[in-house]
Amino acid sequence: MPPGDQRLRIQPVEVELRRLQRRFHDMVAVHDLSLVVGRGEFFTFLGPSGCGKTTTLRMIAGLLQPDVGEIFFDGRSVTGTPPWERNIGMVFQNYALWPHMTVFDNVAFGLVERKVERGAIPGLVEGALSLVGLEGLGHRLPSQLSGGQQQRVALARAVVIQPALLLLDEPLSNLDARLRVQMRNELVKLQQQLGITTIYVTHDQEEALMLSTRIAVMHRGHLVQLGTPQEVYERPADAFVADFLGGANFLSGTIRGVSGADVTVSLQSGATLRASAARNPEAQPGDSVTVCLRPESLELVEPGSPPGSANVLDGTVRMRNYLGWVMACEVELTGGVAVRVQTTTPRAHLRFTEGGPVAVRFHPEDVLLLKNAS
Amino acid sequence: MSVPVSHPAPAPLPLSARWRTSVDPGHAALAAILFVILGVFVVLPIGAVLKIALTSDSGGLTLAHLARFFTNPLYVESLINSLLAGFWTVAIGTVLALPLAFIVARYDFPGRMLIVTLSTLPLVLPPFVGAIALVQVFGRAGTVTLLLQDLFGIHVNVMQGLRGIILAQALHFFPFIFLTVTTALMNVDRSLEEMGQMMGARGWRLLRRVVFPLVLPAYAAGALLTFVKAVDDIGTPFILNFKNMLGPQAYLRITTVGRDDVDGYVICVVMVVLSIACVLLSNWIVSRREYATLQTGARSPEGGRALTGWRKAAAPGLCALVLGIALLPHAGVVVMSFSRIWSLTYLPSAYTLNNYAEIFLRAPRFVVNTLLYSVGAALLGVVIAAAIAYLLQRGRVPGKGLLDAVAMMPIALPGVVIGVGFLRVFYNMTLPGTETSLASTWMIFVLAYMVRRLPYALRASHAALHQVHASLEDAAAVGGAPRVRAFRRVVLPLILGGVVAGGVLVFITSAVEFSTTITLVSRIEQSPLSYGIYIYSQSPLGRGAAAALGVVAIVIVALGTYLANRLSGRGRMAFTL
Numbered sequence: 001m002p003p004g005d006q007r008l009r010i011q012p013v014e015v016e017l018r019r020l021q022r023r024f025h026d027m028v029a030v031h032d033l034s035l036v037v038g039r040g041e042f043f044t045f046l047g048p049s050g051c052g053k054t055t056t057l058r059m060i061a062g063l064l065q066p067d068v069g070e071i072f073f074d075g076r077s078v079t080g081t082p083p084w085e086r087n088i089g090m091v092f093q094n095y096a097l098w099p100h101m102t103v104f105d106n107v108a109f110g111l112v113e114r115k116v117e118r119g120a121i122p123g124l125v126e127g128a129l130s131l132v133g134l135e136g137l138g139h140r141l142p143s144q145l146s147g148g149q150q151q152r153v154a155l156a157r158a159v160v161i162q163p164a165l166l167l168l169d170e171p172l173s174n175l176d177a178r179l180r181v182q183m184r185n186e187l188v189k190l191q192q193q194l195g196i197t198t199i200y201v202t203h204d205q206e207e208a209l210m211l212s213t214r215i216a217v218m219h220r221g222h223l224v225q226l227g228t229p230q231e232v233y234e235r236p237a238d239a240f241v242a243d244f245l246g247g248a249n250f251l252s253g254t255i256r257g258v259s260g261a262d263v264t265v266s267l268q269s270g271a272t273l274r275a276s277a278a279r280n281p282e283a284q285p286g287d288s289v290t291v292c293l294r295p296e297s298l299e300l301v302e303p304g305s306p307p308g309s310a311n312v313l314d315g316t317v318r319m320r321n322y323l324g325w326v327m328a329c330e331v332e333l334t335g336g337v338a339v340r341v342q343t344t345t346p347r348a349h350l351r352f353t354e355g356g357p358v359a360v361r362f363h364p365e366d367v368l369l370l371k372n373a374s
Numbered sequence: 375m376s377v378p379v380s381h382p383a384p385a386p387l388p389l390s391a392r393w394r395t396s397v398d399p400g401h402a403a404l405a406a407i408l409f410v411i412l413g414v415f416v417v418l419p420i421g422a423v424l425k426i427a428l429t430s431d432s433g434g435l436t437l438a439h440l441a442r443f444f445t446n447p448l449y450v451e452s453l454i455n456s457l458l459a460g461f462w463t464v465a466i467g468t469v470l471a472l473p474l475a476f477i478v479a480r481y482d483f484p485g486r487m488l489i490v491t492l493s494t495l496p497l498v499l500p501p502f503v504g505a506i507a508l509v510q511v512f513g514r515a516g517t518v519t520l521l522l523q524d525l526f527g528i529h530v531n532v533m534q535g536l537r538g539i540i541l542a543q544a545l546h547f548f549p550f551i552f553l554t555v556t557t558a559l560m561n562v563d564r565s566l567e568e569m570g571q572m573m574g575a576r577g578w579r580l581l582r583r584v585v586f587p588l589v590l591p592a593y594a595a596g597a598l599l600t601f602v603k604a605v606d607d608i609g610t611p612f613i614l615n616f617k618n619m620l621g622p623q624a625y626l627r628i629t630t631v632g633r634d635d636v637d638g639y640v641i642c643v644v645m646v647v648l649s650i651a652c653v654l655l656s657n658w659i660v661s662r663r664e665y666a667t668l669q670t671g672a673r674s675p676e677g678g679r680a681l682t683g684w685r686k687a688a689a690p691g692l693c694a695l696v697l698g699i700a701l702l703p704h705a706g707v708v709v710m711s712f713s714r715i716w717s718l719t720y721l722p723s724a725y726t727l728n729n730y731a732e733i734f735l736r737a738p739r740f741v742v743n744t745l746l747y748s749v750g751a752a753l754l755g756v757v758i759a760a761a762i763a764y765l766l767q768r769g770r771v772p773g774k775g776l777l778d779a780v781a782m783m784p785i786a787l788p789g790v791v792i793g794v795g796f797l798r799v800f801y802n803m804t805l806p807g808t809e810t811s812l813a814s815t816w817m818i819f820v821l822a823y824m825v826r827r828l829p830y831a832l833r834a835s836h837a838a839l840h841q842v843h844a845s846l847e848d849a850a851a852v853g854g855a856p857r858v859r860a861f862r863r864v865v866l867p868l869i870l871g872g873v874v875a876g877g878v879l880v881f882i883t884s885a886v887e888f889s890t891t892i893t894l895v896s897r898i899e900q901s902p903l904s905y906g907i908y909i910y911s912q913s914p915l916g917r918g919a920a921a922a923l924g925v926v927a928i929v930i931v932a933l934g935t936y937l938a939n940r941l942s943g944r945g946r947m948a949f950t951l
Contacts, residue, residue: 063848083851090852096845100867109863113854161854 012039012197013073013164015060020069022055029055031221033069037199037214042191044200046208047218048244053201054169056218060199061167062086073164084113089158089196090167094174095150097142103129103153104138110161128160129153131190148179155187159194166191166198172207184210205245209233217241235279238370242292248368249298249339251291255283255369262364265291269335274310275367282371289369295342297366300329300349303359312361315339317352331360401771408762409773412780415825419795420646420787426798427639439640449623449637453644455536456605456620462540463604464597467548470696471596475552477689479559489693493552494935496700499707500886500904501546502609503924506911507706508542509533509614510716517720538614543604545700550603551596558592559585591659598656602649606788609888609904613911620645621790625893628794633801642791653786704928710921717914729918733906733926737919739899740906741926746816747902748884751823752831756877758824759831760869763839768847778832785829793893796822814896822894823884830883834876838869875941882934886927903927 015037022030030052037043045053058064060071062083070079078086097106107125116124129135132152142150151171158166171187172180188211191198202208208215209229217225217232217240225237236242239250256264256272263275263283273291277283305312315333327346332338341360343349352358430436443449478489496504511517512532522528532541562585608621617626620641627638711729713722733740762781765774784792800813812818842865850860888904895901898909903923910916910923 058848061848061852063851082856083848084854084856086852088852090849092845092849094843094845096843096849098846098849098864098868109850109855110853113859157849157853167852 010159010162010194010196011164012195014039014075015165015197015199016072016075017056017060018070018072020056020059020066020071022052022059022064022066028221030059030066033223035216035223035226037197040195040197042188042198042200042211042213044202044208044212044215045218046202046205046215046244047224048203050220051218052221053203053218057167057169057199057201060165061088061090086165087161087163088165088167089161089163091151091154091158091169091171093170095142095154095171097150097153097157099142101142102138103134103140103142103145106142106153107138107157107160109157114161124160125156128156131159132156132186147175148183151175151183155190159190159196164197166194166196168198168200170202171200172202173204180207187211209245217244219244236292236368236370239290239292242294242368242370247295247340249293249295251293251337251339253289253291255285255287255289257285258283263369265289265367265369267291267335269313269333269337271313271335272310273313273367274364275369276364279365279367280369283369287369288372290372292368292370293339293362294366295328295340296344298339298341298360298362300331300341300343300352301359301361303357305359311364311367312359314357314359317354317356317358320352320354322346322350329358331358333360398770401765401769404761405765405769405771405774405777408758408765408777411758412777415821416780416783416828419792419799419825420783421795422798423639423642423646423791423795426636427643439636440643443637443640443644446637448618449641452618452620452623452641455618456648459536459539459543459619460601460604463543463547464551464600466540466544467551467600468593468597470544470548470700471552471555472593474693474696475555475559477693479556481685481689483686483690485690485693489690489697490556492697492701494549495704495932496546497549497935499546499704499924499928499931500609500888501542501607502613502888502904503707503886503907503921503927504546504703505538505542505610505613506907506917506920506924507703507710508538508545510710510917511702511706512538512541515717520720533614535614535616539610539616539619542610542614542703543607545703547600547603548700550600551593554592554596554599555589558589562588591662594659595656598652598659602652602786605645605648606790606889608790608892609908612888612892612908620648621788621889624790624794628797628893633797638794639798642788642794645788646786646791649788650786707921707924707928710918711925713918713921716917726918729922732919733903733922737906740901740903740923743816743819743900744885744902744904744930747819747823748881750817750820751827751884752877752881754820754824755828755831755880756835756873759828759835759876760839760873762832763835766836767839768844781832782829784826787826789826789887789889789891790893792822792826793890796890796894813894816900818894819891819900819902822890823887824880826887826890827880827883830879831873831876834879835869835873838872838876839865841872842868871941875938878934878938878941882931882938885930885934 016035018034020030020033021028033052033056045056047053055064059066062078062081066079070077072078073086098109101109104122104125107128108121111121111124125138126135129138132155134149134152134156137145137149142153145153151174154171168187172183175183184207200208200211212229214226214228215232216223217237219240225232225241227235232241233245236245236248239248242248243250251267251269253265253267253273256266258264258277261277263277263280264272265275266272275283275291283289301312303314305314313333315331317329318332318338319330321328324346325344327343327349329341329343329349329352330338331341339360427439428435428437430438474489474493478486478493509516512519514531514533516533519529519531522530532538605620608619608625611617611619611622617623624638624641624645627635627641631638709722710716712725712727714724714726714728716722759781762777765771766778796818797813800818801811803812804810805812805815846864846868847860850864851857855863885902886904887902888908891902891905892908895905901909903926907920907923907927910920
């Protein structure tokens with residue numbers, strides 16, 4: 001255990017957002033947002049740019065005021081509290097290290113502002129630096145560090161003040177792919193070690209799925225879904241979530257009947273498919289639905305299955321992208337709808353060539369039915 | 375358990391909330407104060423000039439005065455002379471600057487950086503100071519004139535009339551072209567040239583088809599700036615006593631015929647139109663130049679190609695020749711400042727320190743006034759500029775764009791126009807509690823200089839603040855620093871160098887300001903050194919003292935330029951995101 005660890009005594013906080021709303025000019029950036037982030041949780045706001053996730057984070061930090069709504073830390077309203085009184089650690093997308101200060105001074109900044117006893121500062125700073133693996137680099141200027149090191153300084157600066165809450169605004173987006181994966185792992189370790197309530201903002205679904213205890217998926221200022229990584233991936237609330245997390249093919253259909261373990265759906269193209277009733281408990285006969293199929297759950301098979309076979313759809317290979325470890329295909333189904341198919345065993349499927357006939361097959365458990373708004 | 379969330383209808387926003395998000399009351403108050411200051415000291419003076427020039431006797435809007443301008447032979451001649459001076463200054467400046475720029479940007483040779491440094495020196499010397507020396511060198515009884523006469527029996531007076539003005543201005547302003555073109559050449563992606571070479575263009579064809587088009591916008595901007603400066607400069611015509619030009623005519627109408635004479639204001643309007651046209655044209659050309667600067671990849675490295683053969687000697691030789699001519703006025707001024715008698719000889723026949731005793735001991739007011747006015751203008755300008763820059767980049771208040779536009783306006787206003795406008799507005803305005811006209815106090819100089827050079831300070835503040843990403847302030851706030859402390863610990867240290875550099879720029883340009891000065895000077899006791907130079911130079915016996923004041927001006931400007939470069943230097947402020 002690094003020596004700095006004993007020094008950092010974090011009292012994690014519970015964060016509640018109640019009906020937060022914020023607009024910029026005519027655009028509503030955050031729309032009636034309510035949720036609770038539990039003590040010690042690693043909570044992620046996930047969504048495309050402009051979805052309101054960073055605006056939300058900045059409101060939690062106090063850098064922006066909500067137009068409507070309140071924010072509570074441990075049940076105490078902090079809505080009007082300025083950022084410097086919220087006891088928050090924050091890592092910015094561009095790290096925001098002060099270029100005129102050394103690494104030491106950057107990390108010590110918050111301690112100085114908190115009037116920590118002068119003699120205690122070097123120990124605390126060195127402790128925080130060793131926590132992120134930068135011991136002994138205190139005398140450097142930020143410009144003398146690599147991107148990954150700057151990232152770590154930003155992290156040390158955020159946690160050295162023993163904040164009740166850690167806010168991370170796309171902290172990994174400026175790193176190259178390899179470093180990003182490494183930092184991701186270190187971030188998880190650090191968060192668990194400190195037990196600090198952490199709110200993370202990203203547009204990267206992989207980061208969100210890997211890091212988070214829970215994910216809030218946002219779209220155009222709305223909270224679209226809130227759940228564990230598994231929940232949002234396996235049971236997306238709507239087509240947007242399904243497509244944003246992992247990607248999906250969408251087909252229109254109508255539920256014909258529900259019997260025992262099976263839900264029968266007829267597609268617009270006339271074909272019929274079976275879905276698992278366990279995965280689609282809300283399915284009602286007559287519902288107009290969007291059938292959602294993950295590319296990786298589709299399998300390429302020989303065409304010409306006996307008529308009436310469920311969950312086999314004939315089509316033509318339109319495009320084939322061979323990447324070695326996976327192969328992605330675009331198949332145009334009879335009836336004109338195109339679907340993406342991804343297989344992790346490319347060699348077994350090389351016989352399906354572009355322009356040639358093919359069929360796609362899938363299990364009823366992999367069929368997700370999203371009810372269309374009436 | 376997954377929780378799909380429904381979207382209830384949005385609660386209507388209370389009015390107060392909408393107000394809170396768009397405007398910060400502190401920012402609004404600051405903006406209001408700045409609007410009042412700029413309104414009184416920028417809009418009012420220029421508005422007064424326009425109003426008089428465009429108002430008929432009955433009070434309606436009219437172009438009749440302007441039309442009459444073109445029927446007055448003296449004015450038309452003045453306009454033509456001003457245009458000619460501008461045109462030939464640009465032409466001669468181009469001939470001096472372009473070869474120098476291409477050699478310096480493309481080739482590596484000993485003394486290259488020295489040439490770059492020396493070539494900025496002419497900027498240091500106000501053109502009217504150089505004019506005094508040029509008379510002594512090229513004038514009727516100048517060193518070179520005498521040499522030519524003695525050696526070849528030819529007598530030419532280059533400094534006669536318009537020719538002299540053009541020569542003085544070209545030698546002074548050519549660095550504007552040199553610097554813009556050199557920078558552009560160094561920024562041109564070398565691969566573009568290499569592409570041209572691979573396509574088969576070489577030598578002259580490569581220059582003409584690839585390089586020239588790429589640096590043309592920069593050249594045009596530098597040339598237009600030179601043109602504006604040449605038309606704006608009324609010091610040189612005054613020193614050389616050739617007054618049939620726009621600036622001197624505007625000045626003469628106002629000061630000799632009277633403040634109510636319409637013609638003076640009409641000439642001002644003509645100058646403003648000319649100047650604004652050039653600035654707009656320049657902005658338009660520069661805004662279209664993305665294609666030259668967006669190229670990333672390898673910029674020309676610090677060292678260019680090596681020279682071979684005869685070119686090895688020719689290139690530095692050519693540079694030295696051009697610079698030698700351009701630096702002649704400087705040398706002349708220095709020699710003159712130590713001369714007691716310099717008449718009809720190549721060099722002075724007797725030397726003295728008396729000229730310095732004159733300006734420092736017997737009549738120190740010129741230097742003292744200059745320091746007072748320029749420091750005042752710099753301090754005032756820096757504070758106002760920093761406030762505008764802050765509002766513009768961080769402010770949550772409507773109308774900040776207009777604030778910026780008004781503050782930048784003086785860049786297109788000739789100095790004499792600012793002077794005339796100030797005179798018009800503030801002559802009848804008395805200091806509170808006294809009978810003294812504001813226009814007759816020393817403060818008028820501080821204010822006029824501040825307004826005239828505000829764009830410089832604003833640009834510097836802008837650039838400095840631009841380096842400070844807003845997230846640096848956010849990080850300080852989250853880190854526990856309230857607004858004022860965050861400003862003191864994070865923003866201020868980061869912008870200080872750039873802002874002070876802007877102040878130094880205001881200071882040095884104010885110290886050698888002539889056009890506005892001559893319009894506003896009402897008593898000799900108030901006059902700064904630029905006017906002192908003019909007064910001294912009017913008598914043969916005063917030329918030495920004028921030159922000594924010129925040396926003081928050179929020293930002030932040289933030191934200031936050095937300081938400004940040091941302060942705004944990259945170094946630790948290289949913070950890019």
